[in-house]
Amino acid sequence: xxxxxxxxxxxxxxxxxxxxxxxxxxxxxxxxxxxxxxxxxxxxxxxxxxxxxxxxxxxxxxxxxxxxxxxxxxxxxxxxxxxxxxxxxxxxxxxxxxxxxxxxxxxxxxxxxxxxxxxxxxxxxxxxxxxxxxxxxxxxxxxxxxxxxxxxxxxxxxxxxxxxxxxxxxxxxxxxxxxxxxxxxxxxxxxxxxxxxxxxxxxxxxxxxxxxxxxxxxxxxxxxxxxxxxxxxxxxxxxxxxxxxxxxxxxxxxxxxxxxxxxxxxxxxxxxxxxxxxxxxxxxxxxxxxxxxxxxxxxxxxxxxxxxxxxxxxxxxxxxxxxxxxxxxxxxxxxxxxxxxxxxxx
Ligand code: TXA
Ligand code: MG
Numbered sequence: 001x002x003x004x005x006x007x008x009x010x011x012x013x014x015x016x017x018x019x020x021x022x023x024x025x026x027x028x029x030x031x032x033x034x035x036x037x038x039x040x041x042x043x044x045x046x047x048x049x050x051x052x053x054x055x056x057x058x059x060x061x062x063x064x065x066x067x068x069x070x071x072x073x074x075x076x077x078x079x080x081x082x083x084x085x086x087x088x089x090x091x092x093x094x095x096x097x098x099x100x101x102x103x104x105x106x107x108x109x110x111x112x113x114x115x116x117x118x119x120x121x122x123x124x125x126x127x128x129x130x131x132x133x134x135x136x137x138x139x140x141x142x143x144x145x146x147x148x149x150x151x152x153x154x155x156x157x158x159x160x161x162x163x164x165x166x167x168x169x170x171x172x173x174x175x176x177x178x179x180x181x182x183x184x185x186x187x188x189x190x191x192x193x194x195x196x197x198x199x200x201x202x203x204x205x206x207x208x209x210x211x212x213x214x215x216x217x218x219x220x221x222x223x224x225x226x227x228x229x230x231x232x233x234x235x236x237x238x239x240x241x242x243x244x245x246x247x248x249x250x251x252x253x254x255x256x257x258x259x260x261x262x263x264x265x266x267x268x269x270x271x272x273x274x275x276x277x278x279x280x281x282x283x284x285x286x287x288x289x290x291x292x293x294x295x296x297x298x299x300x301x302x303x304x305x306x307x308x309x310x311x312x313x314x315x316x317x318x319x320x321x322x323x324x325x326x327x328x329x330x331x332x333x334x335x336x337x338x339x340x341x342x343x344x345x346x
Pocket of ligand 1: 033035096115
């Protein structure tokens with residue numbers, strides 16, 4: 001299959017993408033979070049192609065993307081007031097809600113669950129595609145399963161060239177990490193994945209929020225988890241990632257001791273001088289966590305291009321968007337974290 005790439009701004013792009021979706025094909029779609037791999041979410045056969053193109057386990061459900069909050073009624077039932085409050089405040093935007101699912105949604109999309117994850121993305125062209133297609137678009141991140149999510153059309157092409165019909169190039173993603181997922185099907189709203197909408201913002205609006213234990217802890221391989229995707233190794237470059245936690249200077253001492261040729265350093269821009277001898281990659285500024293979110297996946301992908309075998313990584317502390325960055329980086333590291341200085345000073 002030849003994969004076509006069209007600029008989001010070109011006339012006719014949305015109509016062409018909608019046509020591919022309606023005819024059961026796959027389209028790489030830009031969103032403010034990461035690029036999605038879209039298909040008609042109500043067509044089980046089209047949805048199956050998503051799993052095949054990504055190499056995604058079929059017990060991992062997909063997010064349905066809608067163009068406006070009122071479309072929720074078509075795919076969900078027993079929608080709580082909290083959902084409308086969140087939609088009003090955060091949609092279109094990087095928030096996904098898990099809600100009770102109507103029978104119109106194929107079980108292939110929800111991986112057999114009786115709930116469905118839904119979001120209304122902020123990208124104008126993508127909402128236009130959804131409207132023109134007239135169906136919700138099921139879209140996971142457009143990466144090969146297990147790899148860092150794509151934040152540019154070039155990343156999507158790298159992973160999906162020859163496997164999908166079309167990529168809509170909407171430029172680099174503004175947020176850079178996947179949407180925040182909140183489950184509204186229980187007694188208390190539950191955070192399943194942190195993202196661009198922060199836990200603090202959700203709590204302020206909802207009054208209470210439970211953080212699912214899977215969010216920042218390692219999960220046993222057979223554990224039952226609320227967001228099935230959270231049990232898989234994720235966001236990982238080919239090289240092994242080790243997070244160095246602690247002061248910058250101590251991390252630099254650690255790297256100086258342990259760095260071998262072929263290793264790499266992922267750090268904050270503020271730390272570039274400290275790691276200057278190790279050809280460091282900065283993914284953003286520690287003082288502006290949203291820049292870290294925006295730069296993380298692209299930087300992780302860069303290590304595959306250079307063939308880094310081992311990556312020493314610096315991870316931001318704290319809440320807000322930094323919380324989402326921690327979650328992704330810790331998963332990329334398989335929760336391998338070293339607190340520096342770990343050994344005696346010389
Ligand atoms: O920002 C995003 O959310 C991007 C863009 C393309 O919208 N999409 C995305 O999809 O990140 P994906 O498939 O990479 O991640 C979806 C996550 C998975 O961890 C999946 O297990 C979880 O959402 N999920 C989907 N349906 C669910 C449900 N009914 N209950 C709980 N978790 C669900
Ligand atoms: Mg994904």
